[in-house]
Amino acid sequence: VQTSNATGSGKGVFVGSVTLTTNWTGSTYELRDNTRGGQYTVSLNNKQGGQGTLYTDTDNVWGNGLASNGQSAAVDAQYGAAATWDFYKNTFGRNGIRNDGVGAYSRVHYGRNYVNAFWSDSCFCMTYGDGASNTHPLTALDVSGHEMSHGVTANTAGLNYSGESGGLNEATSDIFGTGVEWYANLAADAPDYLIGELIDINGNGTPLRYMDKPSKDGRSADSWSSGVGSLDVHYSSGVANHFFYLLSEGSGAKTINGVSYNSPTSNGSTVTGIGRDKALQVWYRALSVYMTSSTDYAGARTATLKAAADLYGAGSAESAAVAAAWSAVNVN
Ligand code: ASN
Ligand code: ZN
Incomplete structure (x- = not known):
């Protein structure tokens, strides 16, 4: 043939x-x-x-x-x-x-x-x-990127799909699904920090998830608490989605591509973002080098700090931002 x-x-x-x-x-x-x-x-x-x-x-x-x-x-x-x-x-x-x-x-x-x-x-x-x-x-493209990223997670950290590791598994798919959307930068699907905004799964035009303030969906966690691992993995993911937004864009109000975000911190701090490209590199290195099947939120903090130290130096502004963004979602 x-x-x-x-x-x-x-x-x-x-x-x-x-x-x-x-x-x-x-x-x-x-x-x-x-x-x-x-x-x-x-x-x-x-x-x-x-x-x-x-x-x-x-x-x-x-x-x-x-x-x-x-x-x-x-x-x-x-x-x-x-x-x-x-x-x-x-x-x-x-x-x-x-x-x-x-x-x-x-x-x-x-x-x-x-x-x-x-x-x-x-x-x-x-x-x-x-x-x-x-x-x-x-x-929709962020759905494609989300789902196929489950395959990447399975072939790297292998995060178990329950408890806090399950939330990290789901967040990894939201983070890289969003990464795919920004990478493609389509006119028909302007990139954002929303998940599933085009598929209208709620029937009222709202997205499935919000990375700047996950609780906007009515269910997801904005920050860590001891019970977060009992939530469905699509809601415990909120902690890491929020971390990723804060690390990328910083706290507070911002409009990007016509979408308004307002990302709070749980500790009253102000977080300055390092940009999405660096935040993606930190997450990927943490996932592929340091996280394991049982990594929890405390372990994710450690893994991303190690990744940031490898990539940008332990005393770098990037490493400091990783620490600050985790603290802002109560992962200390
Ligand atoms: N679309 C869902 C997800 O990727 C399927 C599932 O529940 N695993 O999260
Ligand atoms: Zn998923």
Whole structure:
């Protein structure tokens, strides 16, 4: 079978108009990217299993931006996998989720009315439901980055998905999902510190989570307390999401890309941010070098301080900011 890389164009439900690297077989184009570990996208055709159907196309123009065109969600998924690949490669030098050069595949149109998306280590694949009424796919870019980052966590620290380590696992996915969104910097999805702001999972236009002040969702923790490990991991993550926002942007009020943030500190301090790029480097090094499956919030403070010392020096402003941001979320 002949294969050659081609440049397609697509319009996703959420990513807007993008270019995609596709594969020309000699007779058709496949939604398969041999420049990024061979990652491809299949449709599960509203079933919950099976091999699915590889997306192919005769003119290399994919989707039309509407969820009613089944290819549009596939464009989002394939673009999300590409952007996640590029983010990890170009930000951290990581060559795929397992750092082995192999791309993960994506499955769209999972089941019916399925309002979730998930990563699976066993299939080494990413799956997206079609959401409420089967018309609201969960294929926004921060969701893609979040879910595939669960694969990175599983292949690095291996943070257990319960208790405080579970909150750190979830926060890692929110942090790097947000990192993917900023990396891609799409016109159709201006980057922010909100999670799932485009999928409208609440039905009222609000995001799923807020990193500047996690409690804005009504459930997440803004700061550490002794009971935080009993919360669902999607709420105990708030402590680390808040840490990451404070470390990146600092405390107080700020408007970025038209979104207003107001990040409080639990100890009345003022935190000065070091910028998102450095904050991402600190988190990735902490995750990939120092955290283990049982790391808790106190351990995350230690791990990120070690990472910051490695990257910027123990006496650096960056290391001081890491300490200050943890103290501001009551991790001392
Ligand atoms: N979408 C969810 C998440 O990644 C799936 C899950 O509950 N693990 O957090
Ligand atoms: Zn998650």
